[in-house]
Amino acid sequence: MEEIPTKRPRVELLNDVHSHPAKSNEKDETYSEEQYSSMSKYFQKSVRRLKSDFYEQPCITLAKNLLGQILVRKLPDGTELRGRIVETESYLGGEDQASHSRGGKQTERNMAMFMKPGTMYVYQIYGMYFCMNISSQGDGAAVLLRSLEPLEGLHHMQTFRRNLRKSNSKPLKNKDLCNGPSKLCQAMVLDKSFDRRDLVTDPMAWLEEEENKIADKDIVSCERVGIGNAGVWTSKPLRFYIRGNIYVSIRDKTAEA
Known part of the structure; x- marks a missing residue:
């Protein structure tokens, strides 16, 4: 259930967001005019915060239904960052040997997995990276958010990611901003405090409904990523992503075929 980063950035964590005053809707020159026109129409649509009944689903069902929904992070200065969920993983608890709640054992670390559906479970790895999960129905079950398609606040996301990388690093491509559990937490400023x-009620992080539901035929089911020796659970198809989406972290061409 833990993501192994490709690079180890400096241990300096997220800087004060107020030190980066650029507007969240500032144009990113790597997008085409057509893409920006499409995004502008998206932001004009009425979206709504998902309520508690959405999260009251079995873990696998929730993992699939989270695809396409919008994760929103409101910064202290009122700026809102948005990203569409394009990749998830289910961790079922109990007999799932890859889950932090395997065996049904509740600990100080995994307590959120046993709380009401819709609770954020954010854990830290290597003392500097964070991964975000959402609890579902089922004792100790939760869904890991693996990748987002960045929609709003890209300049801020670039800044937050750059603060955790080497100073001479090249600017990230948009598709690399949130294509991994720890990457999306860096870009969206999500840490252990969440x-x-x-x-359902948090003023700084929530999900908004996307009116266009992802069809079953457009969802790829495959093995989870980075699972070590978890027996038969290593190869179970509990990772889900939107077919053809360039913001997915790792494609499974065998499963797609």
Whole structure:
């Protein structure tokens, strides 16, 4: 359930967001005019915050239905960052040997997995990276958010990611901003302080409904990423992503075929 980063950035974590005053809707020159026109129409649509009944689903069902929904992070200065969920993983608890809650054992670290559906479970790895999960129905079950398609606040996302990389690093491509569990947490400024918080009521992080549901035929089911020796659970198809989406972290061409 833990993501192994490709690079180890400096241990300096997220800087004060107020030190980066650029507007969240500032144009990113790597997008075409057509893409920006499409995005502008998207932002004009009425979207709504998902309520508690959305999260009251079995873990696998929730993992699939999260695809296409919008993760929103409101910064202290009122700026809102948005990204569409394009990749998830289910961790079922109990007999799932790859889950932090395997065996049904509740600990201080995994407590959020046993809380009401829609609770954020944010854990830290290597002392500097974070991964965000959402609790579902089922004792100790939760969905890991693996990748986002960045929609709003890209300049801020670039800044937050750059602060955790080498100073001479080249600017990231848009598709590389949030294509991994720890990457999306860096870009969206999600850390351990969000652990056990409720997505239904939290003022700084929530999900908004996307009106166009992802069709079953457009969802790829495959093995989870980075699972070590978890027996038969290593190869179970519990990772889900939107077919053809360039923001997915790792494609499974065998599963796609």
